[in-house]
Amino acid sequence: MKSERRSTKASTLGERILKVDHAGEQGAVNIYRAQILVARWTAPSLVPELQEFKSHEEKHRALFWAELQRRGVRRCRSYWLCGVGGWVLGLMTGLLGRHAISATTVAVERVVLGHLKAQLRDLSGKDDAAVHVIAQIVEEEQLHHDQSASHVQTGHVWSKLLSPVVAASTESVIWLGMRL
Numbered sequence: 063m064k065s066e067r068r069s070t071k072a073s074t075l076g077e078r079i080l081k082v083d084h085a086g087e088q089g090a091v092n093i094y095r096a097q098i099l100v101a102r103w104t105a106p107s108l109v110p111e112l113q114e115f116k117s118h119e120e121k122h123r124a125l126f127w128a129e130l131q132r133r134g135v136r137r138c139r140s141y142w143l144c145g146v147g148g149w150v151l152g153l154m155t156g157l158l159g160r161h162a163i164s165a166t167t168v169a170v171e172r173v174v175l176g177h178l179k180a181q182l183r184d185l186s187g188k189d190d191a192a193v194h195v196i197a198q199i200v201e202e203e204q205l206h207h208d209q210s211a212s213h214v215q216t217g218h219v220w221s222k223l224l225s226p227v228v229a230a231s232t233e234s235v236i237w238l239g240m241r242l
């Protein structure tokens with residue numbers, strides 16, 4: 063008999079969180095992908111760092127995807143939205159130069175870290191496998207935040223203008239993903 067496990071919708075809190083985080087990593091990969099594309103002209107000194115961050119995000123995406131596949135859960139409907147949104151955000155901020163690039167990472171990671179820490183709290187004792195995956199990425203997200211924050215002063219114009227917009231977009235996409 064052919065035993066084929068069909069991918070299903072997420073049913074538990076852990077599964078919903080895993081698929082949202084997986085979609086978020088796709089967004090993060092594309093932010094860096096687009097920023098790298100234009101930073102060669104607008105912020106060449108940042109390119110090695112952006113490449114390093116992108117490789118972390120690809121690893122995070124793979125970790126979440128492996129856990130989703132193990133559970134037979136399909137990816138989030140917000141995956142493509144995150145991908146396109148991330149790419150557009152990365153391209154626009156990449157064109158604006160190094161301050162805008164770093165301010166974007168700081169704003170995204172601040173929201174992401176808040177969610178990751180809440181997810182770890184909410185899933186503790188309920189879904190150890192999900193906790194294990196999330197715990198593996200927190201340190202690198204913190205590094206992205208801290209390293210980028212060291213490049214940009216909080217009072218800088220891009221930090222002031224971009225932070226609320228980027229933070230609100232990140233919050234919305236997470237909110238939406240949890241409901242899809």
Ligand SMILES: [Fe+2]
Binds near residue numbers: 087090119199203
């Ligand atoms: Fe990540």
Ligand SMILES: [Fe+2]
Binds near residue numbers: 171202203
């Ligand atoms: Fe990150």
